[in-house]
Amino acid sequence: MLLRLGKVLVVFALVATLSAHWALLQTVAWTGMLAGNLQSCSFHDAVSMTFDGQHPCPLCKAIASAKKSEQKNQTSSEQQKLEFPPVEGILVLIAPSPVEISCPNTFAASTSPKPPTPPPRGFFV
Numbered sequence: 001m002l003l004r005l006g007k008v009l010v011v012f013a014l015v016a017t018l019s020a021h022w023a024l025l026q027t028v029a030w031t032g033m034l035a036g037n038l039q040s041c042s043f044h045d046a047v048s049m050t051f052d053g054q055h056p057c058p059l060c061k062a063i064a065s066a067k068k069s070e071q072k073n074q075t076s077s078e079q080q081k082l083e084f085p086p087v088e089g090i091l092v093l094i095a096p097s098p099v100e101i102s103c104p105n106t107f108a109a110s111t112s113p114k115p116p117t118p119p120p121r122g123f124f125v
Contacts (some may be wrong), residue, residue, distance in 0.1 A: 022067055029059040 015021055030050055034042050036057075037046035056064070 019070075022063060025063050026060070029057055029063060032059065035059050 013022075032053075033050045034046055035047050040046075041049065
């Protein structure tokens, strides 16, 4: 039960991070608009009125304004990043001189060709 709750919370966090909640709300709004338009128009007219952008419902308007305010908050928070003052003078990076690293092969010397005792045999062999 606790593992399932954790998975659900991770899914909600991903949805919020990727702004997928706006897509879900917009889908709900379009579905409602299409259902309402189908009561008074033909199918072709209802679909064109729903998706043309000229006849937004109140939910579509609320979603659009919420998206804009969210984008304004993101841009204002990006402007508050720390900036370091420029360094006076010229900064030069010099690569270190190549150094040869010699490593003795201690692995080959530490292994013996045979085990010191014979390997154990199985009980039922």
